[in-house]
Amino acid sequence: MIRAALALLLAFLAMPVLAQDTMPPAPYAYNQLDDPRLEAEATELMHSLRCLKCQSQSIADSDAPMAGDMRHQVRSRILAGESPDQIRSWLIARYGDYVSYEPEVSATTWPLFAVPVLVILIVAGVLLRRLGKRRGDGGEAA
Known part of the structure; x- marks a missing residue:
């Protein structure tokens, strides 16, 4: 059964x-x-x-x-x-x-377009800051 x-x-x-x-x-x-x-x-x-x-x-x-x-x-x-x-x-x-x-681009898809641009800007800012500190450190020692 x-x-x-x-x-x-x-x-x-x-x-x-x-x-x-x-x-x-x-x-x-x-x-x-x-x-x-x-x-x-x-x-x-x-x-x-x-x-x-x-x-x-x-x-x-x-x-x-x-x-x-x-x-x-x-x-x-x-x-x-x-x-x-x-x-x-x-x-x-x-x-x-x-x-x-x-x-x-709509209310549901705008993050797909905005997040990569935001990440690139953050990475560029961090790199510029680090390169600026290295140049500043290297210039004082010379």
């Missing part, structure tokens, strides 16, 4: 994993748009969006199913008349700032 319950539990846990592999890819995941201008816009946008599964590839270069779904969304929305900026904003709202290789 316990074995049957465990087998049933494992089957329920495995169903979502198996369901993802059996779904066909979205129509525009691997097919280009007929209009070359629209496809160029979509391709340029896809190269600036990060695959959330691979993380080191753009959705244009990734073979992950999620990247295929994102390519489909980009092409479908371009075909519907949305601008690349509107699509990027929608994807950022849906997946977060991490999805974009070109993050915008």
Whole structure:
């Protein structure tokens, strides 16, 4: 009885994993748009969006199913008349700032831009102070 319950539990846990592999890819995941201008816009946008599964590839270069779904969304929305900026904003709202290789400065991302500048200024200040003390010490001894 316990074995049957465990087998049933494992089957329920495995169903979502198996369901993802059996779904066909979205129509525009691997097919280009007929209009070359629209496809160029979509391709340029896809190269600036990060695959959330691979993380080191753009959705244009990734073979992950999620990247295929994102390519489909980009092409479908371009075909519907949305601008690349509107699509990027929608994807950022849906997946977060991490999805974009070109993050915008916002309330959540400004520390990513400010902290490196602050660290460089602090290091430069410390180095200038130390070099100034060494020159001062060396000049008095001579």
